[in-house]
Amino acid sequence: MELKAPEQELSRFRARVAAAAVFVLVGFSLIVARFVYLQIVRYDYYATRAEENRISLLPIVPNRGLIMDRNGVVLTRNYSAYTLEITPSKVRNLEDTIDELAEFIDIQTKDRKRFRKLLEESKNFESLPIRTRLTDEEVAKFIARRYKFPGVDIKARLFRQYPFGEFASHAIGYIGRINQKEMARIEDDEDLAANYRGTEHIGKTGLEQSYEKELHGITGFEQVEVDASGRAVRSLARTPPIPGNNLQLTMDAELQRIAEQAFGNRRGALVAIEPGTGGVLALVSTPRFDPNLFVDGITPDNWDVLNTSLDKPMINRALNGAYPPGSTFKPFMALGALVTGKRAANVAIADPGYFVFGNNTFRDDKVGGHGMVDMVKSIVVSCDTYYYTLANEMGIDLISDFMGKLGFGSRTGIDIEGESTGVLPSQAWKKKRFKKPEQQKWYAGETISIGIGQGYNAYTPLQLAHATATLAAGGIMFKPHIVKYVVDAQTGQRRVVEPTPVADLGFKPEHLDVIRRGMVGVMTGGTGARAFAGAKYEAAGKTGTAQVFSLKGGKYKESETHERLRDHALFIAYAPAKDPKIALAVLVENGGFGAAAAAPIARQVLDYYLLGVKPAGAAPEDADADPEDAHTHD
Amino acid sequence: MPTLTRKTPTPMINLTDLRLFLLRLVRPIDPFLLGVTLCIMACAYLMMLSASPERMNAHILNIIVALGVMWIIASQPPPRLHSFALPLYVLGVLLLIGVALFGDISKGARRWLNLGVMRIQPSELMKIAMPLMLAWYFQKREGALKVRDFLIATLLLAMPVGLIAAQPDLGTAILVLGAGVFVIFFAGLSWKLIIPVGVLGIAAVVAVIIFQTDICAPEVNWPGLHDYQKHRVCTLLDPSSDPRGKGFHTIQSTIAVGSGGFLGKGWRQGTQTHLDFLPERHTDFILAVISEEFGLAGVLIIAILYCLLIARGLMIASNAATLFARLLAGSVTMIFFTYAFVNMGMVSGILPVVGVPLPMVSYGGTALVTLCLGIGILMSVQQHRRRR
Incomplete structure (x- = not known):
């Protein structure tokens, strides 16, 4: 027993060792099986995951296309500058960090305010600029202290600059930081989302907005190897970006400048169109604004100024202001009479100075009337009675039909977004516009004032210019456009924006001739004569004055009316009358008489465009002229 | 008991006989x-x-x-190692108690004992002291092993393992526990006990995997385990739940x-x-x-x-x-x-991250x-x- 016990114990121990060996083998087999599974069976999956870890695609934002006028004058530029940017999610205390940065970098209250505004509009993980356009010295100062500021970095960014400031601001528009709504729209479209990776700005208004697709370009990508913290270690491959296309406009910068200056401090709009192409030569809305304010994110102070101003500089009056056309409507009414056969050109009416319809008396501006008036004379002297009776004879729906064909009351399709439709009154329109049954009914009396461009009539200056251009082109209507060519920035290849004839209204030459004679008469012996005295070309035009405030029965005295309640001054024209090269519409808000306020602006524009003559003084001479003295009415 | 017939190496080295010196140097080497x-x-x-x-x-x-x-x-001959077993174990347990009472906290765990001149981690000592102690104990009870001895061995094992797990240092606790369990296993613990425990253990692991979503819910507390240990197990079951x-x-x-x-x-x-x-x-x-x-x-x-x-x-x-x-x-x-x-x-994602190095x-x-x-x-x- 003494000897046997250890032997027995030893053999039992050896059995346990064998069991342990089996245990070890099973254990290692499990482990090896797991490695076989990971490294052989799932190899492709994990190899892909490792590559995804390692490789990151960094977007390379393309240069935005430039905008040039028809003669190649550059209206927008790009420049590269250093910005100091903060990623809020990576910064512990934002205010303290900014205070510390302000110790060696000039950060003003307006920079802080703008940053706060950007912060409200953005997500936390975005990198937001606290200062733009750093000086080299500031860059050096920051780099030396960079280690103290995690989440703060200097980045080289491309900036948009509008070298002429307020010039043509409503036409060109501006770019600004992409907001959340725009981001959502971009992310909805997979291709768009890919192309906007890295892009921070987008066109907000004007051409910058409507030609965003052309101007943006195609984002390039750099394949970089990154480490776990996302830092790029080395570049693997690079697909260069394709810069955005440049835009060459039909707009003539000098013409635009002369037109803008002609407005002086007055509010208004001017649209000049090339008849026969629809090319927009000038598109003015005053007051203007400085688009440069928006590029880095507008400061709240500037935003407040622009938005609370009574002058509403942000509104593009040419496209979004709707005004009664006043007497500028008369040539179109006359043409309508001829086309619809409601009144022949040689039919004359006797004008006693008023028109009685039911219980209402509609007055003509000239007391005692114009005597016997035919169609040409009705345009030249702007006889209201002639058009009261004409409107009454045509009826609202016939007027509405004809004016609708000329583009009144519908969008012209210009290559700027957000155009208003205006109001082309008709029975159907009224029914839709009002809710109460008694308001929905069209009264025949309401048709009368439609004939002289008042009443419910409300059109944009663009529509007025568009109709004038159609008239000048003999009834062939072109879609207005500001861009002439889209130019490939790399090859210089031009893609022409072809003039698009929208409709041929089929006007008869003899009808057009009547209207032209009337409108030429306006310029030689009528309300436009003074403004166009000595013009070395034959122009066809019509002045207009649109009531802002209804004066019941009483006579309107401009000097006694509050400035904002004064009438709007209008003017339409095309020239040369026989072979029109330019058609335009001018509106001066609360300008008073069209002949005094609007026609001189048109004169400067036409003089420059047709003769190359620049106005002598910067400010229009007739700003303070007494209209009573100049003309009794328009 | 075998008797030692070999001479212990003398500290004196005979420089004239280099071969003998080298032989002595390599003799203990396997x-x-x-x-x-x-x-x-x-x-x-x-x-x-x-x-x-x-x-x-x-x-x-x-x-x-x-x-x-x-x-x-x-x-060293095994008897010398044998003589170290008890003192080392006692010292280790005392130090572990010291750690529990006065230890320094580092990375959320109380593992270090500051002795003034140096900081030591007594749990490391237990990796060797534990098998030494249990082997010593079973040697002492050789030939007269009873169920009671296995209970005592379990107790000797549980004490330091519990102290280490409480630090908390799950990795070292597992290693010390493993070392002790294998001594008990080799000493002849009955299969009747090993098999049910093994089956239970496997069943528990399977249950954890099946009921993963329920037991990993944030409001559930695991008795006896720290929150971070629960996290480790839960993220092992579903690493994507906490990828960063x-x-x-x-x-x-x-x-x-x-x-x-x-x-x-x-x-x-x-x-x-x-x-x-x-x-x-x-x-x-x-x-x-x-x-x-x-x-x-x-x-x-x-x-x-x-x-x-x-x-x-x-x-x-x-x-x-x-x-x-x-x-x-x-x-x-x-x-x-x-x-x-x-x-x-x-490393291959089938066990929780417990901080055990590759030996x-x-x-x-x-x-x-x-x-x-x-x-x-x-x-x-x-x-x-x-x-x-």
């Missing part, structure tokens, strides 16, 4: 064990050059110290392993390793570096080396002269298995010295093996 150990260390050297070349000097110093310790222990935090280690390590394929990306070519995606690449996750750069082939080589080491260790245990030596050698051998298994499971490959002096001490024990047992 060439097979040393060969496998050096192979593993060569792998470690190669991987350290890739994963953390700046630590090469420190690593080589660690290896020299560890090999020195190995030689010293190998030169707790799950990051597991996810990135699994990617490193899987993307290695059969032959790997090449030495120093691992993208997961060299672009910092892989955490703890020179310590606990060095196997992920091997897997990424040398693929399945590299893993198999490492696994085979451990198998050879363990096979040799079990052979030494079978041939040991005394019960004490047998149990000690068997248990120390199985420590290597526990280390390797837990680490490999951790003799991961960077870190303490673990290396402890493991080489174990090799030294095996060599000592082999030197004084049973003679037929």
